[in-house]
Amino acid sequence: MRTQGEAATWFRGLVLVGALTSAHAIAAEAWNIPHEKAAVLKGRVVDALCQLKGRCAPDCGGGKRQLGLVLADGTFRLIAKGNVDFAGAVPDLIGYCGRDIEADGLLIENPAITVFFVQGVRTDPALPFTPTERFKAEWETRNGQAAEWWRADPQANRIIAEDGPFGIKGLLPKPKP
């Protein structure tokens, strides 16, 4: 049986643990990329070409166009990367075309370009972020399982077989001694 004081201390501990857990849940993983800053962006998912130039397509281009978020202050943030290696985040965003979401990730304000690396998305602030890993799931549906999708991708392998790993026909790596 806890005393009132012990119960209050226990409750405060619970609140603290809850707060820490919640903070951890929304904290993007640092990648130590120059100019990166962890951020949660809140905005509407839009097609970049439509947003910038008014050249619009149904369903934000159906997964064929780069996407971004329009924030409440009108800022447009292009989303360049998701959680899968060598892959973008369009598969994770396209289902939210025209809808407001929260995106947890790294805002990279490089002097050459500002982009967002999204690590998780959600529509309900009460729910945890869903990791941005749809590219791999969709790739595996089309091509089967692979530890490294990029080495097993038929299209990539066709291009590299035709043009070589250096992009110059006939130029091949030296055999390893």
Place this chain on the structure above:
Amino acid sequence: MTIMSQWRAAILVAGLLSTGFTPALAQDGQRVTITGEISDTWCSISGLMFAKGTAHHQCAVWCALGGIPVSIRDAGGNLYLVLKIGDDEDSVANPRVARMATHEVSVDGELLERDGVKYLLVDRIADDKGVITMTHEEYGIQPFGN
């Protein structure tokens, strides 16, 4: 415009409105000619690997096919994010663009700048020299060495 085409336009607009059509601040850009290397935007800014020339070609093909935005990096280090080439408005995992990874190109198009990004709507590729920056002797094949 005929009544029929007016109806088609109205139906198209209604369809777009129902699927996230939110054009805002659509702008007229500046006519430009840009010369530089076609590269994936992520590797260019992440600093995780040497992202230039022959050493980076294979990685740039993977990233382009993975849907990472493709940019043209000019000699001054500016990045121009490509949203279309000619009539081809597919800017995600476009095999035609992936085949041009690390090529040195000159393009004519429209430059739109917004919120820290230079977006490029390419009208035509005026010149494509192929891959001319030879970096593999020094850097091997990025990022894994094979």
